[in-house]
Amino acid sequence: MDSSTVVAFAVACVVISVVPGPDMLFIVANGIARGRVAGVLAALGMSTGIAVHTVAAALGLGALLQAAPVALDVVRIAGAVFLVYLAVSTLRSAGDVAERAPERYGSATLRRTYLMAVLTNLSNPKVILFYVAFFPQFLTEGGWAVPVQFLVLGAILVAIGFAVDGTVGVAAGALSALLLRRPAIRRWLNRVSAAIFAGLAVRLVVDR
Template sequence: MDLSLLIAFAAACVVISVVPGPDMMFIIANGIARGRTAGVLAALGMSTGIAVHTIAAALGLGALLQAAPIALDAVRIVGAVFLVYLAISTLRSARHVAEVAPERYGGRSLRRTYVMAVLTNLANPKVILFYIAFFPQFLTVGGWSTSVQFLVMGAILVVIGFAVDGTVGFASGALSALLLRRPAVQRWLNRLSAAIFGALAVRLVADR
């Protein structure tokens, strides 16, 4: 694979990663509601989802899903259900706010944050279409096989994406910690996070 193409791809990944999108909003919402650790874990979950998408694309599963629009519709609906669940659970937690810092959430809650981030990313059909439309522009004929090129580019995207998203998750959690001096503020931050999750669910269903 040509080094100049890899550099161009890495530069494009930086631009894509810093532009706010659904994944970043998901990470910010978790950082606001649950603190720095949750924000970083949400970013790690998104990167894990990207890694899974990369392997699937290398195996040709993305093209198979594109050929079956019904499958993409099902994926989109599942993703919306995940986000609605997160919105409802976050809204409920806003009604039972304890006077503790968000970093003190139990390990089970943090594990759930990571798992839900992975599932939300996997259930986003636009990520599949992104791989189909974007990655082939940087493929070269000869040398590395297409699968290997997909894996290398996916690894670059994961590293750059996590660096950006992890920073955003940590920053949003740190900002939340500064504001959580009163339980009322925490309740409103949780409501804001629930609104973000709900808006992402509506966007996923409505945007084709």
């Protein structure tokens, strides 16, 4: 793997990361509903999921899942269930959140935000297909072993993705903080967050 390949991959990762997608919407929804810390933790959870996908791809598990459509369907439905749960819990807590600072959520809630971000990323079959279809374009023969190349490219994607997503999470949390003294607006923002989670769930179910 030469430097030109690494640079080309890094540029592609920047483009992919800045284009709004399901992961970014998930981060924005959490930043708006729970503040800056939650937004950053959601971004960290997504990056953790990408790291797990990278290791799985290096071990050949991505291609194995692609060859078993039923397994991908199970992953897809599990992801939709997680997102519906987040939509319902966010909607139910809309009244409470409007009355308190988003940064004052307990460690248990923030920990749950991180874990849900990890699970949401892991349960998205399109991420698996992305690894199967996109990464091989940047693999080279000779030199490093293919699993090592997967890990290096995955590390680059994780670093760039977290830099972009973390910034988005902080920005969404800052918007939430600015509107803290307007409970009615905050309630609507939480309803918007719940709608985003529900929309992502529907997308996972119907988008094949």
